[in-house]
Amino acid sequence: MRCGREVPDMAxxxxxxxxxxxxxxxxxxxxxxxxxxxxxxxxxxxHELSREIAxxxxxxxxxxxxxxxxxxxxxxxxxxxxxxxxxxLCSWIASVCSGNVRPAITPVFRFAREGEAVVLAIEVPRxxxxxxxxxxxxxxRHVSSSRPAEPHEVVELVGEFLARxxxxxxxxxxxxxxxxxxAATLIEILIHGGExxxxxxxxxxxxxRERLGGAGDELRRxxxxxxxxxxxxxxxxxxxxxxxxxxxxxxxxxxxxSWWTLSGHVAGAVKEAALLKAELVDSxxxxxxxxxxxxxxxxxxxxxxxxxxxxxxxxxxxxxxxELQERASRIGYQLLVAGHYENPDQDEEFVAxxxxxxxxxxxxxxxxxxxxxxxxxQRIVNAVHEFSGExxxxxxxxxxxARNEDRQG
Numbered sequence: 001m002r003c004g005r006e007v008p009d010m011a012x013x014x015x016x017x018x019x020x021x022x023x024x025x026x027x028x029x030x031x032x033x034x035x036x037x038x039x040x041x042x043x044x045x046x047h048e049l050s051r052e053i054a055x056x057x058x059x060x061x062x063x064x065x066x067x068x069x070x071x072x073x074x075x076x077x078x079x080x081x082x083x084x085x086x087x088x089l090c091s092w093i094a095s096v097c098s099g100n101v102r103p104a105i106t107p108v109f110r111f112a113r114e115g116e117a118v119v120l121a122i123e124v125p126r127x128x129x130x131x132x133x134x135x136x137x138x139x140x141r142h143v144s145s146s147r148p149a150e151p152h153e154v155v156e157l158v159g160e161f162l163a164r165x166x167x168x169x170x171x172x173x174x175x176x177x178x179x180x181x182x183a184a185t186l187i188e189i190l191i192h193g194g195e196x197x198x199x200x201x202x203x204x205x206x207x208x209r210e211r212l213g214g215a216g217d218e219l220r221r222x223x224x225x226x227x228x229x230x231x232x233x234x235x236x237x238x239x240x241x242x243x244x245x246x247x248x249x250x251x252x253x254x255x256x257x258s259w260w261t262l263s264g265h266v267a268g269a270v271k272e273a274a275l276l277k278a279e280l281v282d283s284x285x286x287x288x289x290x291x292x293x294x295x296x297x298x299x300x301x302x303x304x305x306x307x308x309x310x311x312x313x314x315x316x317x318x319x320x321x322x323e324l325q326e327r328a329s330r331i332g333y334q335l336l337v338a339g340h341y342e343n344p345d346q347d348e349e350f351v352a353x354x355x356x357x358x359x360x361x362x363x364x365x366x367x368x369x370x371x372x373x374x375x376x377x378q379r380i381v382n383a384v385h386e387f388s389g390e391x392x393x394x395x396x397x398x399x400x401x402a403r404n405e406d407r408q409g
Contacts, residue, residue, distance in 0.1 A: 015086065020112040020121055027065065028072040032144040035062040040069040042077065042089060042120070044323070047135055049093065050100035055139040055146030057105045057127035058157065062141060067119035076117030084303055086111065089120060091300045095334055102133045102218055104184055128177060129221075130157040136214055178227040183281040185218045186273045187340040189244070191333065193270035195363065196263055204366045212266065213248030216241040236276060243269035282342040291345055294338050298354070301334045302395050305361070309388035312381045321377050325365040328384050332361025335391070350394065357391050 032038055037052050049064075056062030066089075067077040079085035090109050098104045108123040131138045131154055138149040140157075149157070192211045199208045222228055223237040247265035252258050286294070308327055315324045335358030339351050346354075364383060370376045 015083075015111055016113050017110040017121075020110050021114065024065075024112045024114050024119060027063075028068055028074070031072055032070070034141060034143060035060055037062065037064045037144075037146070038068040038070050038072065039064060039066045040075040042066050042079075042092070046096045046100045050096050050134040051137075051139050052146050053097060053105060053107065053122070053124050054101050054132040054134040055141040056124035057101065057132040058130075058139060058149070059126075059141035061126045062124050064122040064124065065119055066122065067117065074114050074117045074119065077120055078118075080111060080118040080120055084307055087300045088304050088307065091297075091304055091334065092330065093122060094297075095330055098184065098337070099188075099333065100134055102136075102214060103127065103129050103181055103221075105132065133214075136210070136217070178222065178225055179280065179284060181218070182222055183277070183341075185215050185222070186277040186281065187337055188215050189240070189269060189273040190277070190340060191336050191362070193266045193273070195359070196266045198363055199366060200259070201366075209248045212244045212269070216244030216248065216269075219244070233276075233280075236272065240269050240272045240276070243272070277340075286341060286343055290341075291343055294341050294343050295345070297334055297338045298395060301331050301338070302391050305331050305384070305388045305391055309385050312384045316374070316377045316381045321369060321380060324384065325367065325380060328361050328380075328387075329363070329365035332358045332364065332387075334358075336362060353390070353394050357387050357394070361387050 027036065028038075030036065035056075037056075039049075039052075043049050052062075052064055056064075067075050067080070069075045077085075077089070080089060093107070093109070097107060105124065105127055107125070110121045110123065112119045112121060131149065133139070138154050139146050140149045140153060189212065192208050192215070196205075196208055199205050219237045219241040223234040223241070228234045228237060243265045247262055247269065250258070250262045250265065252262060305328070308324070308331070312324055315321065335354055339355040339358055343351075360383070364380060367380050367383075368376065369380075
């Protein structure tokens with residue numbers, strides 16, 4: 001998705017939504033409510049944003065105005081003044097929606113301007129599923145706040161969902177939605193499961209187990225859908241979920257066999273997930289729009305990484321190494337996701353290098369810092385620089401064009 005692409009226009013920048021800009025003062029005066037949330041800044045913690053998005057997706061369509069303070073005053077987003085800044089914002093929010101919210105949800109981004117201040121509107125649709133989660137917690141919107149749903153509320157929401165006319169949705173649309181959700185979940189398993197050996201210490205091990213457990217929950221939900229039952233997939237989905245549950249709940253001990261038991265559960269789930277992805281997901285050709293989305297994700301990630309590389313040394317010197325690691329890891333995850341979709345526009349060599357770069361970046365967050373005269377910090381800064389150069393070379397138009405000519409030749 002292109003976010004606020006700037007095009008010369010006599011009336012002003014094309015990335016500014018004039019209608020939203022006109023409505024912004026009225027929205028600020030109205031204040032936060034059932035369908036409106038204010039955020040002075042884009043939070044660094046993805047959960048702060050994902051819980052708001054999950055709440056709107058569960059309860060009702062809503063808009064999050066980023067750059068507006070709780071009292072309705074305009075704070076503005078300095079980072080949204082440039083195209084690269086807008087791309088970074090949209091890329092990060094998109095990764096939150098696909099990685100932190102379950103099931104994944106796709107919002108619409110619009111930019112408004114009041115005076116010299118720029119505000120981002122994240123428009124969240126009501127989701128197609130009954131309940132949406134952030135960090136495995138269901139959220140609902142209640143008046144002007146987002147809160148965890150009570151157990152009875154979850155039961156009521158699911159009951160209302162099941163009571164709807166089952167023939168109302170378009171069959172093809174339902175099948176496409178099922179396949180999209182399945183693809184995202186299988187890719188998540190392949191990414192986190194494939195890194196379990198590298199994440200064998202806490203907190204990274206527990207985080208990986210938590211994410212794999214969440215993927216198992218999503219597979220169990222998918223196993224109840226008509227498409228899964230009709231095609232005989234429910235048993236296979238539950239088989240993978242069982243292995244993920246076993247890995248997530250296994251009690252590790254000092255016994256060496258304990259680790260092999262856990263990693264065995266993960267390896268089994270990854271193997272079955274890879275087979276299922278090859279059969280159902282890879283065999284379904286990506287639409288032209290989906291191919292463009294994948295290409296855009298790679299391009300935005302390369303720009304984001306280039307900017308991070310530019311700031312990396314200063315971040316390290318200022319003691320912001322963990323922030324640097326977190327941002328690099330998030331970019332790596334985006335690249336890994338893009339590299340797991342079978343895109344006919346990308347050859348095997350490109351995909352292999354993309355995944356290699358993505359995995360290296362994703363694992364940067366596991367690098368430890370020591371009291372060693374900043375040598376460990378410098379290794380992280382240097383790694384970001386090296387991966388940025390490799391990715392820039394990989395996605396350069398000339399490099400890709402030459403590779404495509406070699407394929408055709």
